[in-house]
Amino acid sequence: MAKGKTVIEVGSDGVAVITIIHPPVNSLSMDVLFGLKNCYEQALQRDDVKAIVVTGANGKFSGGFDISAFGGLNDGKMSRPNLGFVSVEILADVVEAAKKPSVAAIDGLALGGGLEVAMACHARISTSTAQLGLPELQLGIIPGFGGTQRLPRLVGLSKALEMMLMSKPVKGQEAHSLGLVDAMVSPNELVSTARRWALDILEFKKPWVVTLYKTDKIEPLGEAREILNFARAQARKQAPNLTHPQVCIDVIEEGIVAGPRRGLYKEAEAFEELVRSDTCKSLVHIFFAQRGTTKVPGVTDRGLKPRQVKKVAILGGGLMGSGIATALIFSNYSVILKEVNDEILQAGLGRVRANLQSRVKKGNMSPEKFEKTLALLKGVLDYESFRDVDMVIEAVIEDVALKQKIFADLEKYCPPHCILASNTTTIDLNLIGEKTKSHDRIVGAHFFSPAHVMPLLEIIRTEKTSPQVIVDLLDVGKKVGKTPIVVGNCMGFAVSRIFFTCIQAALLLAERGADPYEIDRAINKFGMAMGPFRQIDLVGFGVASATLKQFVLNYPERTYKSLLIPLMQDDKRAGEANRKGFYVYDDRRKASPDPEIKNYIEKARNMAGVSVDPTLAKLSDKDIIEMILFPVVNEACRVLAEGIAVKAADLDISTVMGMGFPPYRGGIMFWADTLGSKYIYSRLQEWANLYGAFFKPSDYLADRASKGALLSAPMEQTKSRL
Numbered sequence: 001m002a003k004g005k006t007v008i009e010v011g012s013d014g015v016a017v018i019t020i021i022h023p024p025v026n027s028l029s030m031d032v033l034f035g036l037k038n039c040y041e042q043a044l045q046r047d048d049v050k051a052i053v054v055t056g057a058n059g060k061f062s063g064g065f066d067i068s069a070f071g072g073l074n075d076g077k078m079s080r081p082n083l084g085f086v087s088v089e090i091l092a093d094v095v096e097a098a099k100k101p102s103v104a105a106i107d108g109l110a111l112g113g114g115l116e117v118a119m120a121c122h123a124r125i126s127t128s129t130a131q132l133g134l135p136e137l138q139l140g141i142i143p144g145f146g147g148t149q150r151l152p153r154l155v156g157l158s159k160a161l162e163m164m165l166m167s168k169p170v171k172g173q174e175a176h177s178l179g180l181v182d183a184m185v186s187p188n189e190l191v192s193t194a195r196r197w198a199l200d201i202l203e204f205k206k207p208w209v210v211t212l213y214k215t216d217k218i219e220p221l222g223e224a225r226e227i228l229n230f231a232r233a234q235a236r237k238q239a240p241n242l243t244h245p246q247v248c249i250d251v252i253e254e255g256i257v258a259g260p261r262r263g264l265y266k267e268a269e270a271f272e273e274l275v276r277s278d279t280c281k282s283l284v285h286i287f288f289a290q291r292g293t294t295k296v297p298g299v300t301d302r303g304l305k306p307r308q309v310k311k312v313a314i315l316g317g318g319l320m321g322s323g324i325a326t327a328l329i330f331s332n333y334s335v336i337l338k339e340v341n342d343e344i345l346q347a348g349l350g351r352v353r354a355n356l357q358s359r360v361k362k363g364n365m366s367p368e369k370f371e372k373t374l375a376l377l378k379g380v381l382d383y384e385s386f387r388d389v390d391m392v393i394e395a396v397i398e399d400v401a402l403k404q405k406i407f408a409d410l411e412k413y414c415p416p417h418c419i420l421a422s423n424t425t426t427i428d429l430n431l432i433g434e435k436t437k438s439h440d441r442i443v444g445a446h447f448f449s450p451a452h453v454m455p456l457l458e459i460i461r462t463e464k465t466s467p468q469v470i471v472d473l474l475d476v477g478k479k480v481g482k483t484p485i486v487v488g489n490c491m492g493f494a495v496s497r498i499f500f501t502c503i504q505a506a507l508l509l510a511e512r513g514a515d516p517y518e519i520d521r522a523i524n525k526f527g528m529a530m531g532p533f534r535q536i537d538l539v540g541f542g543v544a545s546a547t548l549k550q551f552v553l554n555y556p557e558r559t560y561k562s563l564l565i566p567l568m569q570d571d572k573r574a575g576e577a578n579r580k581g582f583y584v585y586d587d588r589r590k591a592s593p594d595p596e597i598k599n600y601i602e603k604a605r606n607m608a609g610v611s612v613d614p615t616l617a618k619l620s621d622k623d624i625i626e627m628i629l630f631p632v633v634n635e636a637c638r639v640l641a642e643g644i645a646v647k648a649a650d651l652d653i654s655t656v657m658g659m660g661f662p663p664y665r666g667g668i669m670f671w672a673d674t675l676g677s678k679y680i681y682s683r684l685q686e687w688a689n690l691y692g693a694f695f696k697p698s699d700y701l702a703d704r705a706s707k708g709a710l711l712s713a714p715m716e717q718t719k720s721r722l
């Protein structure tokens, strides 16, 4: 069956309108591209066609090359066209070299290959809301249809580098001022303006621009090289483990130095190679995994429509509560923030204000929008104004009795349709709702700190939570710009279980002789946003030790019972919050190692009765990474086996968005599968023999290893607990 098509319609004005049709985003499959070539050839042959307009159906130009076809290019299921088939043979030699002018009419989006098709046209007209960009680098590839050559020639080298290296699209307005589009019109005038423009080109009333050979925006060679070298250094600093940004810069340089046609061929070669790389495979996996989190069997396949949530109440204005309030008002929800006394309430409201102010400072919010947004927030000290709220999010400290009392109160004051959500990190939701009769509307809404910044939302449901409530919360999550994952109920749910296993592994290694700063360095080099000790400082010792206590209680057989954090707490160390944790922090929150740490470690070691293991005292980076992350893989396997997570890909997204796992390694399970279940099992078994049950491979892992099976393959037989 064809994947999309391209159609041609010739008007009485002699303009052929070629429309890309491939819902939902008019991506460019090979069928669409062959169709585009055929339509052009027809238009060029027909005597009744004077000029051409290219556009996309349903208000979207094109979201780019069909990402789902990347796999086909690799596994040989798709016939591989000649090198440069699209970029040279279609776009340069048919579209751009045509004897009839063509104009792109852009609404909605022109991304990746979509923008590359538009740039091969002789002019571009767009709407103000259209998004135009070359975001290929976020998929581990570079633009492959001539984008590396044409974008610098249209917008200048520096801006083109920024747009490509940061995968950052621009809106119609900016595209117009940059010269990427020639005119901006309203959507209903788009195609008619483009038709007129194409005829004007033919009649020499508008310029006939062949972008590939434009030179006016490119700096002289010496200056261009300086810009490119600066970009190389920046990219190396920001993404030391990635090669494709460097390749992108090399390809741009080739076009400037040796001419754009050589540039096109070098681009095509590099694209072919990069699309086969592990980085590309991992990032494409993350792209689809992220979109797959909202597809929850038994919930989102029931035809339920989200109910409208207008007003939300938040209990607790601490770091989490104020962050959640910020995220909500920023997305136009009306929010009530409740605290226990005026002083604490004002502090909470102040935090929300400061969060918004920092956006204004960075130029991301206008002063008018700031006032309008803040007006959506109201502080209260009692439950009176809870009578018309649609959702409550409780964000108080992790105290079961307090949460139980709050939920019993909420049941009394909130309307019956109101969703009762808790932002708990670890506590069993059945316990929280024990004193209510509202189990069907109790749900977990676990945000990550800072809640207005971090992209993940863990939605926790019990056996009794109604699917409608999940659908409602998925909708709220999407509106506040979060990627939600839906998980089952247990202590720690999915993310905290995985995250705190990493912390425990780090504590175990440090107590047995590994250097904590070496551990952080190795993990950071692997690509994690920060190492485990820096992470503990960030979440704070209070949360870390409370959670570790919960682990000891709930998973005693495999929890590493470290005394290190409580010992440091006794000395008033609390983490980054009071600038003294595993690191010390200066006024600008810069972390530096603290020589005193070794004394605490020694004390904890003595109390635990363990001794320094010479092997652990001089681990290689590879060993550190495996000893820290294989236990995480092991715990992720348990989370899957218990049906807490619906699918392995959700855990990949959780680790990327919730704990800073490098997306270019595809998330924890995807990465584990690149190493193989047998290898991971054998290493864990070896360490379990040496260092105890913390490393003991789970039954799930043992089973997969014995079959040589992928850890991420679906579990047909295992019943989901959800």
Ligand SMILES: C[C@H](O)CC(=O)SCCNC(=O)CCNC(=O)[C@H](O)C(C)(C)COP(=O)(O)OP(=O)(O)OC[C@H]1O[C@@H](n2cnc3c(N)ncnc32)[C@H](O)[C@@H]1OP(=O)(O)O
Pocket: 024, 025, 027, 028, 063, 064, 065, 066, 067, 068, 109, 111, 112, 113, 114, 116, 135, 136, 139, 142, 143, 144, 145, 147, 288, 291, 292
């Ligand atoms: C040779 C060339 O240089 C190489 C390329 O062009 S590579 C592709 C470059 N393009 C991109 O990177 C754009 C990727 N897409 C996006 O960023 C976003 O999907 C978007 C901004 C286009 C739309 O966002 P949004 O409206 O939130 O919808 P979103 O849920 O992301 O996508 C809608 C659907 O389209 C699919 N989709 C989006 N872009 C796609 C693409 N380029 N190929 C295939 N499928 C795509 C999504 O997977 C999703 O499918 P689903 O409904 O089955 O889950």
